[in-house]
Amino acid sequence: xxxxxxxxxxxxxxxxxxxxxxxxxxxxxxxxxxxxxxxxxxxxxxxxxxxxxxxxxxxxxxxxxxxxxxxxxxxxxxxxxxxxxxxxxxxxxxxxxxxxxxxxxxxxxxxxxxxxxxxxxxxxxxxxxxxxxxxxxxxxxxxxxxxxxxxxxxxxxxxxxxxxxxxxxxxxxxxxxxxxxxxxxxxxxxxxxxxxxxxxxxxxxxxxxxxxxxxxxxxxxxxxxxxxxxxxxxxxxxxxxxxxxxxxxxxxxxxxxxxxxxxxxxxxxxxxxxxxxxxxxxxxxxxxxxxxxxxxxxxxxxxxxxxxxxxxxxxxxxxxxxxxxxxxxxxxxxxxxxxxxxxxxxxxxxxxxxxxxxxxxxxxxxxxxxxxxxxxxxxxxxxxxxxxxxxxxxxxxxxxxxxxxxxxxxxxxxxxxxxxxxxxxxxxxxxxxxxxxxxxxxxx
Amino acid sequence: xxxxxxxxxxxxxxxxxxxxxxxxxxxxxxxxxxxxxxxxxxxxxxxxxxxxxxxxxxxxxxxxxxxxxxxxxxxxxxxxxxxxxxxxxxxxxxxxxxxxxxxxxxxxxxxxxxxxxxxxxxxxxxxxxxxxxxxxxxxxxxxxxxxxxxxxxxxxxxxxxxxxxxxxxxxxxxxxxxxxxxxxxxxxxxxxxxxxxxxxxxxxxxxxxxxxxxxxxxxxxxxxxxxxxxxxxxxxxxxxxxxxxxxxxxxxxxxxxxxxxxxxxxxxxxxxxxxxxxxxxxxxxxxxxxx
Numbered sequence: 001x002x003x004x005x006x007x008x009x010x011x012x013x014x015x016x017x018x019x020x021x022x023x024x025x026x027x028x029x030x031x032x033x034x035x036x037x038x039x040x041x042x043x044x045x046x047x048x049x050x051x052x053x054x055x056x057x058x059x060x061x062x063x064x065x066x067x068x069x070x071x072x073x074x075x076x077x078x079x080x081x082x083x084x085x086x087x088x089x090x091x092x093x094x095x096x097x098x099x100x101x102x103x104x105x106x107x108x109x110x111x112x113x114x115x116x117x118x119x120x121x122x123x124x125x126x127x128x129x130x131x132x133x134x135x136x137x138x139x140x141x142x143x144x145x146x147x148x149x150x151x152x153x154x155x156x157x158x159x160x161x162x163x164x165x166x167x168x169x170x171x172x173x174x175x176x177x178x179x180x181x182x183x184x185x186x187x188x189x190x191x192x193x194x195x196x197x198x199x200x201x202x203x204x205x206x207x208x209x210x211x212x213x214x215x216x217x218x219x220x221x222x223x224x225x226x227x228x229x230x231x232x233x234x235x236x237x238x239x240x241x242x243x244x245x246x247x248x249x250x251x252x253x254x255x256x257x258x259x260x261x262x263x264x265x266x267x268x269x270x271x272x273x274x275x276x277x278x279x280x281x282x283x284x285x286x287x288x289x290x291x292x293x294x295x296x297x298x299x300x301x302x303x304x305x306x307x308x309x310x311x312x313x314x315x316x317x318x319x320x321x322x323x324x325x326x327x328x329x330x331x332x333x334x335x336x337x338x339x340x341x342x343x344x345x346x347x348x349x350x351x352x353x354x355x356x357x358x359x360x361x362x363x364x365x366x367x368x369x370x371x372x373x374x375x376x377x378x379x380x381x382x383x384x385x386x387x388x389x390x391x392x393x394x395x396x397x398x399x400x401x402x403x404x405x406x407x408x409x410x411x412x413x414x415x416x417x418x419x420x421x422x423x424x425x426x427x428x429x430x431x432x433x434x435x436x437x438x439x440x441x442x443x444x
Numbered sequence: 445x446x447x448x449x450x451x452x453x454x455x456x457x458x459x460x461x462x463x464x465x466x467x468x469x470x471x472x473x474x475x476x477x478x479x480x481x482x483x484x485x486x487x488x489x490x491x492x493x494x495x496x497x498x499x500x501x502x503x504x505x506x507x508x509x510x511x512x513x514x515x516x517x518x519x520x521x522x523x524x525x526x527x528x529x530x531x532x533x534x535x536x537x538x539x540x541x542x543x544x545x546x547x548x549x550x551x552x553x554x555x556x557x558x559x560x561x562x563x564x565x566x567x568x569x570x571x572x573x574x575x576x577x578x579x580x581x582x583x584x585x586x587x588x589x590x591x592x593x594x595x596x597x598x599x600x601x602x603x604x605x606x607x608x609x610x611x612x613x614x615x616x617x618x619x620x621x622x623x624x625x626x627x628x629x630x631x632x633x634x635x636x637x638x639x640x641x642x643x644x645x646x647x648x649x650x651x652x653x654x655x656x657x658x659x660x661x662x663x664x665x666x667x668x669x670x671x672x673x674x675x676x677x678x679x680x681x682x683x684x685x686x687x688x689x690x691x692x693x694x695x696x697x698x699x700x701x702x703x704x705x706x707x708x709x710x711x712x713x714x715x716x717x718x719x720x721x722x723x724x725x726x727x728x729x730x731x732x733x734x735x
Contacts, residue, residue: 084656090577092652326562340561340576363564423566430571 002208002233005243008380009235010413012334014209015170018293018300023177025304026317032075032308033085033345034060034096039137040144041067046096052079057107057284060096063135069145069348070135072284074306077101087347088330090340098308111281116184120192120279127196127279134278135348136285139270140164140239141331143349146271150196152260159263161194161202162248163272165217166232166239168207169332172352174289175269177302179206179213182273183220189272190227192279197265202227203248204269207234236334237411241266243380255407270351285348292318294325294355305346311353312342327361329354334412367420375414375424381407385414385424392431401435408432480533481505487529489521493597495620496520514538521598521618543637544619546600546612550631551647551708552585553607557661573628581660584649586610586631592623614641636691640713644689644696647710651684658706665708671700 037043042065054060054073061071077098084092106112122130132147152158163186167175179186190202204221206214208231218229230248232238242253244266251262259266267275270289277283286307293300298319305314311328315321321342329336330350339353375385383404391400408428415425484505492500496519498507508517514536519526524540531538557580563572569591577583588608593601600616601623603609610623614637624632631649646665650657654666667685679693680700689700689709701709 084652086577089575090581091583092656338576340581426566426568426571429574430566430568433570433574 002231003247004233004235004238005247005380007382008378008413009237009243010378010416011234012170012236012416014234015295016173016176016209017171017295018291018302019173019176019210021173021177021299021301023181023289023302023304024317026306026309026314028075028100028306029309029313030100031080031310032077032098032100032306033310034071034074034098034308035085035087035345035347036061036071036094036096037087038071038143038307038347038349039063039067039069039135040142041065041069043094044068044071046082046094048079048082048096050079050081053077054079054098055105055107057110057286059133059284063145067145067148069137069147070133070284071096072107072135072286073098074286074308075100076103076105086340086344088337088339088344095345109282111283116188117280118188120188120195122192122195122279124196124198127192127275130279130282131196131275134274134282134284136271136274136278137348138268139274139288139348139351140268141335141349141351143347146267146275149265149267150193152197152265156260157263158197158199158260158265159201160249160265161190161197161199162244162264162266163190163202163204163269164239164241164244164266165204165206165210165213165269166244167210168234168236168238168240169334169336169352170236171293171354172291172332173293174291174302174351176210176213177291178273178289179210179269180216183213183216185276186217186269186272187220187224187227188280189274189276191224192275193265193267193272194226199265200226204229205232205238205244205248206230207232207238209234236413237380237409240380240409240411242409255404288346288348288351290314290346290350291352292355293352294322294357295360296322296324296357297355298322307348308345310343310345311339311350314346314353315342315355322355322357324357325355326358327356329356333360334416335410363423364421366422369420369422372419374417374419378413378417380411380413381409383408385428386422388431389422389424389427392427392434397431397434397438400431401438405431405435406439478509481509483533484508484530487522487526487533488519489526489618491521491597491618491620493521493618493620493622495618495622508534512536520544520620523618544634545614545617545637545641545643546619546621546623546632547635547643547645547712548586548610548612548631549633549645549647549649550584550586550609551663551710552580552582552661553609555607556663557582557585559608569626570628582650582657582664584629584631584651585661587629591626591628592632595622595626597622638691638696638713642696642714643691643712644694644698644701645691645710646687646689646708648708649686651686653685657685663706663708666706668705670703670705671709674699674703 044061044063046061048060056076058073060073063069077100080097080099082096085095087093128147136146137143194202214231221227221229245264253259274285289304291302292314301318328339330339369386412425485502488501490501496504498504527538559579560581561579563579567589569587569589572587578587586609590603592610598616600613601610604611619634648665650664657664665686667682672680677693679690681688
């Protein structure tokens with residue numbers, strides 16, 4: 001029987017319309033906008049000034065805080081300005097704007113060939129140092145700095161490494177294409193992470209709607225005795241850290257704790273590929289695979305593109321913005337964030353850009369809750385979204401905290417399944433915001 | 445015996461037993477409370493608005509009696525009259541405060557700051573604030589979803605459907621400050637009501653450079669310093685491209701209003717300016733001279 005997580009979950013339509021489109025290298029635009037707050041945690045501190053000439057792969061901003069990641073120049077060119085640029089939410093953040101030069105010069109020491117290097121020379125400390133220098137963040141969407149995640153806290157032991165190839169979000173296919181086209185690199189990347197963590201066993205979890213990826217990685221894993229491909233039953237949100245651990249190992253992460261508590265470390269397949277590039281080829285994280293898709297888009301595609309490219313450039317490459325586009329989403333339709341305009345630059349955490357027409361993006365009018373309990377049934381964390389919604393409307397924050405509101409990972413299964421179209425997740429997110437502020441003020 | 449008599453006797457007996465228990469508890473667990481707390485609580489408005497910083501009116505009364513002073517304790521809804529009565533009760537001096545009112549420091553109406561996005565999430569500014577910059581695109585302006593209206597306990601605010609901004613009803617506003625706390629963007633400020641309810645303030649909170657501020661909103665403060673140069677009383681300060689008029693220093697001379705290039709300085713309850721008439725008169729004089 002196929003493995004999956006036991007509690008909750010929903011089955012949204014696949015809509016993986018770009019699954020058969022191979023990864024194309026996107027040409028560079030005239031200007032790139034590199035945001036300084038691309039990772040979770042503190043923004044990086046800029047090292048260049050206006051007028052500087054930067055090479056591809058050159059360090060241009062340093063992450064000095066504990067949770068922060070380095071940022072490298074994705075192109076060769078001249079720094080036009082360092083200014084506030086509107087990000088996905090419409091708020092402004094500090095960014096470095098670079099005018100692109102046609103002649104690309106790479107920073108010294110970066111191997112730009114396509115040769116596969118399987119021999120791992122670096123020691124575990126060197127690996128983590130290299131990952132830190134390369135500015136690698138989790139490419140699944142949360143953009144948490146990877147070197148922090150790979151530094152095991154004192155007294156804890158990592159037993160299993162789980163590689164997340166579930167890609168449970170509808171529409172997105174970037175991880176799927178990467179697993180098909182860069183499978184060898186991913187395997188070496190996984191071996192590198194295993195060496196850094198000194199774990200004995202790694203699992204790659206892939207949902208069964210990607211049989212070609214499962215087949216290819218399984219045949220490759222014959223050469224690696226300690227990497228096993230696990231085929232998972234398609235269910236959303238399988239790619240969530242805690243759900244993936246439960247599905248593959250059967251272990252449950254305690255409330256409010258990290259996966260290391262049960263001896264697991266979870267990394268995305270795209271992160272494994274980036275780690276391979278960083279450790280074997282000295283190549284910092286300056287490019288990623290991104291899916292540009294939408295039901296009415298003429299040419300849904302997967303692009304290998306540099307960080308900082310404005311997304312309207314990518315939409316043009318995929319056939320242009322359809323007339324009836326009503327909503328732009330960064331990420332998948334379930335957990336993605338709506339974008340305020342098409343001019344925003346690509347950041348490290350963006351796995352896909354989804355263009356939805358009016359019919360699919362409009363919310364229907366909510367009806368009163370009929371207490372059918374479908375949301376509680378769908379919640380993978382075993383919460384009661386209908387009750388949390390009531391508590392938040394009544395501003396009973398302490399009680400909401402007692403009902404485990406902070407365990408919610410905002411997957412949106414409750415809102416997806418609600419027959420009365422209640423905006424459950426909106427209220428829960430508002431409540432999480434308030435409750436976390438209360439918890440913070442209590443600590444101080 | 446008649447059943448009615450039995451019932452009467454049984455119930456009387458139960459009543460007597462309970463009366464005895466209540467009498468005993470009342471004597472045994474009697475709490476001595478300062479009688480002034482009740483007297484002060486009676487004087488307070490009883491709205492439990494929380495504007496004083498205490499959970500309710502009775503907690504405020506307890507705080508006065510406990511501290512035995514009126515420092516930093518002021519009931520905004522009751523105003524000076526209530527505070528004077530309380531001061532008399534406590535044999536203290538009440539500090540006279542000027543009447544205050546809440547002002548909305550944003551003029552991003554649907555006309556001045558046209559909506560660019562269609563938001564159909566929940567009606568909560570707190571939620572919309574961490575989701576996006578607002579449908580007008582201004583990251584500092586009013587979100588127009590009415591958290592302030594929902595929190596007002598005195599019916600002193602309503603949302604104007606045409607402008608999309610909240611409106612303060614001066615007569616109802618007690619300056620309790622609940623809307624200030626509710627606003628996620630700190631747009632609302634408690635300011636002196638001013639003589640004859642006349643006030644001048646900068647109706648903008650945009651801290652961006654002028655070029656960017658003007659992109660979304662036609663009445664944004666661009667930090668041009670024109671008002672600062674005009675002000676003779678040192679009442680206007682510019683901090684991060686945003687002017688702020690100090691109501692303690694402002695003499696309501698209104699010289700700053702006409703010099704503002706974006707009309708973001710708002711004057712309230714002033715009679716229509718005579719300057720227009722003077723200009724007209726000057727024009728006609730000049731015409732006569734020319735002729």
